[in-house]
Amino acid sequence: MEVSHIPAGYKPRARLLSGKTILVTGAGDGIGRTAALNYAHYGASVLLLGRTGSKLEAVYDEIENAGGPKPGIVEMDLSIATEDICSSLAANLGEEFSCLDGILHNAALLGDRRPIESAGYTSWQDVMQVNVNAQFLLTQHFLPLLQQAPTASIIFTSSSVGRIGKAYWGAYAVSKFATEGFMQVLASELKNTSKVRVNSLNPRATNTGMRRAAFPGENPTANPTPQDIMSAYLFLMGDDSAGITGRAFNAR
Numbered sequence: 472m473e474v475s476h477i478p479a480g481y482k483p484r485a486r487l488l489s490g491k492t493i494l495v496t497g498a499g500d501g502i503g504r505t506a507a508l509n510y511a512h513y514g515a516s517v518l519l520l521g522r523t524g525s526k527l528e529a530v531y532d533e534i535e536n537a538g539g540p541k542p543g544i545v546e547m548d549l550s551i552a553t554e555d556i557c558s559s560l561a562a563n564l565g566e567e568f569s570c571l572d573g574i575l576h577n578a579a580l581l582g583d584r585r586p587i588e589s590a591g592y593t594s595w596q597d598v599m600q601v602n603v604n605a606q607f608l609l610t611q612h613f614l615p616l617l618q619q620a621p622t623a624s625i626i627f628t629s630s631s632v633g634r635i636g637k638a639y640w641g642a643y644a645v646s647k648f649a650t651e652g653f654m655q656v657l658a659s660e661l662k663n664t665s666k667v668r669v670n671s672l673n674p675r676a677t678n679t680g681m682r683r684a685a686f687p688g689e690n691p692t693a694n695p696t697p698q699d700i701m702s703a704y705l706f707l708m709g710d711d712s713a714g715i716t717g718r719a720f721n722a723r
């Protein structure tokens with residue numbers, strides 16, 4: 472797979488996302504939390520989707536205290552997302568917003584990391600539900616609202632183990648390969664008929680709860696913070712990436 476990088480030295484302009492409405496999944500913690508705060512800082516109204524209300528409220532307060540556009544909270548556990556839930560969510564948001572300018576699909580489960588031979592089916596299904604099926608449901612039901620925007624961006628979050636398979640990364644790695652496949656299929660479908668662009672982004676090793684859980688023996692501060700990789704999240708979400716679609720990016 473050919474991997475793309477954002478332009479060297481990219482600096483987003485101050486109001487890059489002004490007037491845009493952007494949905495971020497997994498917005499309560501880690502990279503999603505930082506992306507939500509950055510998108511608001513650059514002018515977007517951010518819809519904060521996650522499963523832990525108290526974390527989303529903390530992000531909401533931080534955006535409000537910084538004087539950002541009023542965010543929204545969507546408390547939702549993607550492990551139980553259904554067609555009905557996603558369709559009513561899209562209908563409700565469609566009543567409030569004329570369009571959606573972007574989705575950052577960021578929420579994910581790490582799941583069990585063990586050999587395929589002994590992988591548990593329940594854990595496998597949980598990871599596939601959150602990392603793949605819920606992304607499909609949200610994307611499908613929000614596509615009409617994205618199509619209403621002058622230009623829109625969908626960012627799927629990938630991983631190094633979703634580009635080259637690695638022993639013991641089980642369902643997580645397979646779910647990220649599926650995410651790359653989903654990105655390519657959707658980008659190809661929309662390429663000539665839509666102003667919605669679709670790309671994947673691999674943050675690479677970043678100091679978050681997920682990374683610390685996956686590598687408990689590692690010095691966490693040796694890895695970049697979520698804030699260190701935000702240029703890529705801003706470039707792909709803002710209009711500076713207009714016309715770029717179907718590509719697999721690394722955040723650094």
Ligand SMILES: NC(=O)c1ccc[n+]([C@@H]2O[C@H](COP(=O)([O-])OP(=O)(O)OC[C@H]3O[C@@H](n4cnc5c(N)ncnc54)[C@H](OP(=O)(O)O)[C@@H]3O)[C@@H](O)[C@H]2O)c1
Nearest residue numbers: 497500501502522523549550578579676677679680681682
């Ligand atoms: N950090 C890395 O080194 C790294 C490397 C490669 C790829 N990635 C990818 O980057 C993305 C963000 O990872 P991260 O490191 O920031 O992970 P994180 O710190 O574990 O944060 C994940 C976020 O997703 C939310 N989430 C998990 N399950 C959910 C569910 N069922 N419903 C709704 N929200 C749910 C979590 O909510 P709670 O806070 O409520 O649990 C949390 O806010 C993921 O897609 C991950 O695979 C990360």
